[in-house]
Amino acid sequence: MGQTEKLDVLSLAMGELQAPEIIKLTKVLEKGGNRNLPSAQLLSALRPQLRKIRPDRNPNMLRLFCQPFEVVLMNLDAQGVRHGRIERDVIKPIWSLVTEAEDTAVIQAMERLEKLIGQADGKSIIIAANQFWQAIAGRLDTIIQLAQSDPSEQKALRKRLNCENAIGVLSEISGMIRNAALILSMRDSLQERPIQTLDEKQIECIHSHVQKAAKTNPGSEYFVLLAAQGCLLHPADVFTFLKEMDDNNIGDVSLIGEELGNVVFDNLDLAADKLEDLVASGGNEIQLTEVVKSFTNELLNVHDVLAITSDVSWKRRMTASMKRVAEIVCSEIFEGSVEMVLDAYAGGDPDPEEIAAAERRITAVCDCVVMSESLAIKTQAEQIHRELRQQLNGLCQKIVEKAREVDGDDDRARFRFMIAIKMLELAAGPDHAEKVLLEGLESLRGH
Amino acid sequence: MITDHAAVSKQILLPATFQERGAAVPFTTPVIAHARIRKIDQGEFEALVPGLSGGRGTYVLPWNNLKDMVSMSVYDRQLAKSLKAEGALSPAKIRKIALDLSKSGVSGSDRAQAAKETLEQDNAVRIRIRQVLLQAIVDRFGDQDDPIDIAAMDEQAAMVAAGRVLGGFARRQGFSGDQLIDHLIEWTRLVEPIGFPEKDCAGYMRCFAQLLRKMNRDVAGWARSEPPKSQRLANELALAAQSVVEQTEFCLASIDACRTNLKQTILDWQSTGALLRQEIERIDWLLDGWALILEKWSAADGWERHQQRALVLELNQFMPILPQGELTDVSHRFWKGVIAQQDVAEPQEKASHFNSGAG
Numbered sequence: 001m002g003q004t005e006k007l008d009v010l011s012l013a014m015g016e017l018q019a020p021e022i023i024k025l026t027k028v029l030e031k032g033g034n035r036n037l038p039s040a041q042l043l044s045a046l047r048p049q050l051r052k053i054r055p056d057r058n059p060n061m062l063r064l065f066c067q068p069f070e071v072v073l074m075n076l077d078a079q080g081v082r083h084g085r086i087e088r089d090v091i092k093p094i095w096s097l098v099t100e101a102e103d104t105a106v107i108q109a110m111e112r113l114e115k116l117i118g119q120a121d122g123k124s125i126i127i128a129a130n131q132f133w134q135a136i137a138g139r140l141d142t143i144i145q146l147a148q149s150d151p152s153e154q155k156a157l158r159k160r161l162n163c164e165n166a167i168g169v170l171s172e173i174s175g176m177i178r179n180a181a182l183i184l185s186m187r188d189s190l191q192e193r194p195i196q197t198l199d200e201k202q203i204e205c206i207h208s209h210v211q212k213a214a215k216t217n218p219g220s221e222y223f224v225l226l227a228a229q230g231c232l233l234h235p236a237d238v239f240t241f242l243k244e245m246d247d248n249n250i251g252d253v254s255l256i257g258e259e260l261g262n263v264v265f266d267n268l269d270l271a272a273d274k275l276e277d278l279v280a281s282g283g284n285e286i287q288l289t290e291v292v293k294s295f296t297n298e299l300l301n302v303h304d305v306l307a308i309t310s311d312v313s314w315k316r317r318m319t320a321s322m323k324r325v326a327e328i329v330c331s332e333i334f335e336g337s338v339e340m341v342l343d344a345y346a347g348g349d350p351d352p353e354e355i356a357a358a359e360r361r362i363t364a365v366c367d368c369v370v371m372s373e374s375l376a377i378k379t380q381a382e383q384i385h386r387e388l389r390q391q392l393n394g395l396c397q398k399i400v401e402k403a404r405e406v407d408g409d410d411d412r413a414r415f416r417f418m419i420a421i422k423m424l425e426l427a428a429g430p431d432h433a434e435k436v437l438l439e440g441l442e443s444l445r446g447h
Numbered sequence: 448m449i450t451d452h453a454a455v456s457k458q459i460l461l462p463a464t465f466q467e468r469g470a471a472v473p474f475t476t477p478v479i480a481h482a483r484i485r486k487i488d489q490g491e492f493e494a495l496v497p498g499l500s501g502g503r504g505t506y507v508l509p510w511n512n513l514k515d516m517v518s519m520s521v522y523d524r525q526l527a528k529s530l531k532a533e534g535a536l537s538p539a540k541i542r543k544i545a546l547d548l549s550k551s552g553v554s555g556s557d558r559a560q561a562a563k564e565t566l567e568q569d570n571a572v573r574i575r576i577r578q579v580l581l582q583a584i585v586d587r588f589g590d591q592d593d594p595i596d597i598a599a600m601d602e603q604a605a606m607v608a609a610g611r612v613l614g615g616f617a618r619r620q621g622f623s624g625d626q627l628i629d630h631l632i633e634w635t636r637l638v639e640p641i642g643f644p645e646k647d648c649a650g651y652m653r654c655f656a657q658l659l660r661k662m663n664r665d666v667a668g669w670a671r672s673e674p675p676k677s678q679r680l681a682n683e684l685a686l687a688a689q690s691v692v693e694q695t696e697f698c699l700a701s702i703d704a705c706r707t708n709l710k711q712t713i714l715d716w717q718s719t720g721a722l723l724r725q726e727i728e729r730i731d732w733l734l735d736g737w738a739l740i741l742e743k744w745s746a747a748d749g750w751e752r753h754q755q756r757a758l759v760l761e762l763n764q765f766m767p768i769l770p771q772g773e774l775t776d777v778s779h780r781f782w783k784g785v786i787a788q789q790d791v792a793e794p795q796e797k798a799s800h801f802n803s804g805a806g
Contacts, residue, residue: 052669
């Protein structure tokens with residue numbers, strides 16, 4: 001058995017492990033004590049279960065470094081600047097940048113922390129971790145200043161991080177780790193993540209942490225709010241706090257609002273990117289519709305939370321992403337749907353795969369009809385929906401007539417009819433479909 | 448429209464029997480996906496619909512009124528009609544009726560194909576069970592010089608061959624060869640949904656119990672990193688599944704023991720047959736209602752954490768409650784807690800404008 005096959009077998013076996021065993025094994029593998037074990041491969045085989053169980057991982061310096069800003073970490077494949085989000089790929093280069101400088105404060109903080117991690121003294125670890133974050137923030141600020149004052153340094157930094165917005169990213173990380181204690185305390189109190197709907201307790205928690213930030217370190221409210229936004233399913237919900245901040249004269253609300261608003265609209269753009277990628281990779285109608293639903297939900301949520309009409313640039317951004325999504329719905333879901341459905345029935349016995357694809361398309365069309373008003377494509381949606389219903393009615397009629405002429409009430413004819421009824425139901429609803437079904441069955445029996 | 452007969456059954460705590468709990472109906476319309484059917488007097492049925500419109504408790508209404516209350520899919524309307532035409536309903540019978548209906552195509556091509564495959568699989572297992580059982584009995588009690596390979600014969604030929612070689616044994620035990628074969632056929636028919644532990648011999652109920660055991664472990668593992676509230680709900684779900692699986696495994700052990708004690712089972716067929724029937728019926732009811740929960744949990748495998756959290760909340764609300772007759776004092780407290788939780792559970796999250804398939 002080759003190495004790959006052995007690992008496949010191991011991966012399969014790991015699927016059978018229970019949570020405590022997985023946690024134990026992960027700890028052993030992460031410590032890497034046994035050189036005979038292919039730890040990296042085994043850990044990657046364990047990843048699906050780890051995602052489910054989310055055990056506490058062995059703390060290491062890199063993980064601790066990321067802890068204050070992990071909620072804004074993202075896998076960003078798309079190009080361009082993304083506000084308030086940090087691409088995972090830049091973490092390792094940044095970490096090298098911090099550690100290779102041999103900054104005494106950073107080295108001492110790391111050594112102190114490393115010793116304490118082994119001893120598992122919770123309170124001391126928190127104090128040492130805070131010193132560690134402050135030391136790294138200091139180091140990052142030095143790097144930022146250098147890059148800002150010297151264009152060649154800035155260019156080198158961009159190249160090293162492979163990131164056009166290198167200074168912006170470093171500033172965001174620095175700001176968040178400087179406020180690590182506040183951010184982590186807030187996240188501990190919020191507990192679940194992402195938060196789908198903020199309850200009163202959570203609103204109070206975020207609000208009190210923002211107030212603390214404003215008191216202890218004016219100007220840092222943005223970083224606490226950015227972390228809070230990272231905990232929310234709908235980034236626009238963070239504007240709840242801006243209104244309160246404005247009422248209480250806390251922080252520069254318009255500047256913070258602009259930054260956090262950009263995150264909201266980046267998020268809409270990302271959904272549109274995802275949809276375009278899905279089209280390019282041949283995603284089916286159901287997958288496309290799921291993304292459209294998620295986009296439209298977010299869009300309506302933005303409408304609910306923000307008075308966007310007052311901000312022209314936001315309105316423009318929102319309309320642009322909406323237009324991209326609407327175009328895909330029209331070209332990939334509406335266009336050619338009637339022909340596709342009818343083609344599935346052309347010829348002899350219907351092909352199960354073609355029928356399944358036709359059912360998916362009808363479902364997608366109907367789902368998109370419901371969302372069409374939000375996407376400003378109501379007219380096209382209603383037209384295609386009407387045509388589908390008419391054609392499917394005709395199809396059911398034809399199947400019954402053909403069955404009466406040729407086969408009579410045999411199993412094949414009945415199956416064809418039933419499948420067409422299901423499609424009619426998807427397009428026209430169960431009441432109409434049932435009526436056609438009963439008439440059809442009556443007609444077949446009467447033959 | 449809610450009829451005069453409809454009432455929220457808040458005063459009812461644990462059902463006394465499985466029959467009172469009603470049998471789960473695999474409706475495809477989401478709002479009645481966890482509905483149950485139970486027989487009332489004069490051969491009439493009633494529907495029990497939990498969590499209607501996201502509300503609390505369970506609506507109880509005449510079966511015929513269900514269609515007035517909910518816009519049901521065409522498949523559901525046909526299924527409701529078919530069930531009404533039956534005299535008595537067990538989960539196994541409902542499953543068969545639903546599969547036959549799905550096969551017709553009225554619930555769509557994917558479901559038709561899946562139903563066809565399930566029915567074929569059931570039949571393959573039935574044949575295999577009969578072969579394994581006959582072979583074991585022939586090998587142990589048959590009067591033959593050359594070994595008989597039951598699997599190599601068709602069903603009819605196998606029965607004839609078995610009857611021939613088992614004739615002597617039957618006579619020695621005081622009954623005819625035909626009687627012995629009749630017992631064996633009845634035994635096979637009874638254990639069809641259960642099967643035997645060997646590969647290719649497991650019936651759908653045994654397979655389902657294994658999947659439920661896996662779900663119990665998965666949910667317990669998932670719960671570990673959850674915040675307290677959803678951790679509690681997930682642990683309740685895991686414990687409920689575990690309780691059902693443990694009772695099922697207990698029944699399975701007594702069913703499998705009949706095969707280990709071949710001679711005793713055959714000689715005492717009247718009582719062992721009754722015992723088998725009782726145990727299999729119990730498993731049927733124990734597992735009833737968990738199929739949809741298992742299906743939803745499996746489908747949530749790649750979902751986002753918050754979607755899984757919302758699902759756990761939903762599943763917790765629809766966990767089938769074990770009846771009083773099945774419970775010990777300890778489990779009685781647990782299930783009472785579950786039903787109390789189901790009665791007060793309220794939607795935790797604000798609804799999305801458009802429902803996603805995930806969550």
